[in-house]
Amino acid sequence: MLLSYLPVLMMIGFVTFLGVAVLFVSSLLRPQNPYGSKLSPWECGMEPVGDADIGHFRVHFFIIAILFIIFDVETLFLFPWAVILADKSISTLAFIEMFIFIGILAVGLIYAWGKGALDWL
C-alpha cells in the first residue's frame, strides 16, 4: 500500500533536483551586474519611500484588496455559469440564482461605497 506512493516520492525528488540544478547552471552562465535600481523591490519605476518592515501601510489598501478578491471570486463563478447556461433544463433557474448571488454581492458593494471605502483619500 505504502509502495504505491513511490511515484509521488520520486516526483518530489526529481522536481527538487531539477529546481536546484536549473538555478545552479544558470548561476554559472548568467552575467552578473547588480545595481541599485535593479535591486529595488518594485519594478514600476517608483522610488521606494522607506523600508517596508518599519513603514506604515495604509489600511485602505486592505479594504481595496478585499473588495478586489470578492469580485475576482465572483468572476470565477460567472465563467462556469455562462458555460452551463446553454443547458435548457436548468437555464432559467441558474439565471435567477446567479442574479440573486450578484445582488447579494451588490448589497455589500453599495454598503462599502456608502461607507466611503471606494474614496481615494
Place this chain on the structure above:
Amino acid sequence: MIFTIKDLLSIIPELIIAGSACVLLLVDLLISKERKACMAVLSILSVIAAGVASYWLLGADFMGAKSFAGMFELDGFSTFFKFVFYTATVLSILLSFHYVKEEDINLGEYYVLMLFSLSGMMVLASGADLLSIYVGLELMSLPIYVLAGFLQNDVRSNEGAMKYVILGAFSSGILLYGISMVYGLTGTTELSGVAAALSDSSVHVPALSIAIVMMVAGFAFKVAGVPFHMWAPDAYEGAPTPITGFMSAGPKAAAFAVMLRVFMEGLQPAYEQWMVMVGVVAVASMAYGNFVAISQKNIKRMLAYSSIGHAGYALLGVMAGTEEGIASVMFYMAVYVFMNLGAFGIIIMMRKGGQRGELIEEYTGLARSHRGVALLMLIFLFSLAGIPPTAGFMGKFYIFMALIHRGMVGLAIFAVLMSAVAAYFYIRIVMLMYMREPAGEFEFARSKGIYYALFITTVGTVLLGICPGYLVKLAEMASVIM
C-alpha cells in the same frame, strides 16, 4: 439537484431574516446617527415577521420533511429552537437601545450583525447535513466575533474578541476534521445516512472514536464546556453587555440544538462512545464553572463562569440520550434565555458615575433604596441558582429526572451538589443587596427598552417556574428527532 417551491417555502423564516439584514444594511446608510434606534425597531419587526412565518409553517403539509436534497429539515425540534432564538434576539435588541447610546457604539451594523447571527442559528437548528450545519455554525459565529469586539476603544473588548476569533477558528477546524473523518467512514454527510452506515458495527473502528472526540471538542467549544471554555470569561467580560447576554443565550442554545441533532440523530449508533466524552465535559464544566465563579469580582465574569456551569447541566441532558433528555435540554435552554437575559438586563441598568457598573460590590445595599430592582435581581439569581418556584428549578428538575430515569443516579447527585456550590455565589449577591448598608448612591440607566425586556424576562422566569407544563409538553412533542 433542482429544488422546488416547497423547498423555498420551508426556509421562509431564514430568508426573511437574512433578506432584512441585507436590506437594513443599505437602509442604515440613509439614517443619521441620532436616529439609529429605528434600525433596532426594524430589526425587531423582521424577527417578529420571521416568528409569524415559523408559526405559519407549523401547519404546513411539508412540516417534518427535508428539503434541498436532505440539507435542511423543517420539524418541530428546529421550530422550538427557532422561537428560543427569536426571543433571545428580541430581548437583546431591547436591552441594547440605551446601552449603545451610552457607550457610543450607536451604529446600525450592530443590529444587522445580530440578524445575520440569528439566521446562522436558524440554519444550525434546521441543519440535517453536516455541511449545512457547518455553514450555519460559521454564519452564526462570524458576526458574534465582530460584536464581541464592538467596543473599539476598550482594550478588554478587543482582547476578548481576539481570543474568541482565534480559538473559534481553531475549534471549527477541529470540528471540520471530525466531520471529514465521519464522511470518510460512512461515505455521506447526511445525518440519517451517517446513522444508517453506523448501524453496521464493522464501521466502529478506532478512527470513529477520533472523529467523535473531534466533534465533541468542536461543539463543546461553542457551548463553552470545560476544557474548551478558555475564551468564555474574557469574551463575556469584554463584549458589550447586551451582546454578552445574546452570546450566552442564543448561540449557546443553537450549539445545543445542533449537538442534539448530530449526536442523537446521526451518531446514535455510537451512543456508548460519545456518551462517555460528553459526560466528562459535563462533569468538568459543572465543577470548574461553579467553583471558579465563587472567586470572581466582576459580575459579567461571574455570569460567564456560571454559564459554563449551566452548559454542564444541559450537557447532562444530552448525555441521557433519551427523548426525555432532549426535551429537558430544550426546556432548559428556553428557561435559560429568560433568566440569564433578565440578570444581564439588571447589569445593564446599573451604572456608576456614567460608567458601566460591573463589580459585584456595587450591588451592596441595593434593596434599601431600590426595592423593585433588587427584587427582580433576586428572582433572576434564585432562578439561576435553581431555587423553586422559579423557572431555573424546573429546568434542572427535568434534566435530573431524565438522568434518574436513565439510571445515572450518581451523576444526578453530583449535579445537585454542584448546584449547592452555585447557590453560594448567586445568593452572596442577594445577601449583599439585602443585608448590607449601601456604600454610595445608585445610578440607573432608564430606558423603555430595558423595562420591556425586564418585564418579559420576569414574567417568563416566574411563569415557567409555576406552570411549566405547556412548554414542557411542546418540548416533548418536538423532541422526536431520532
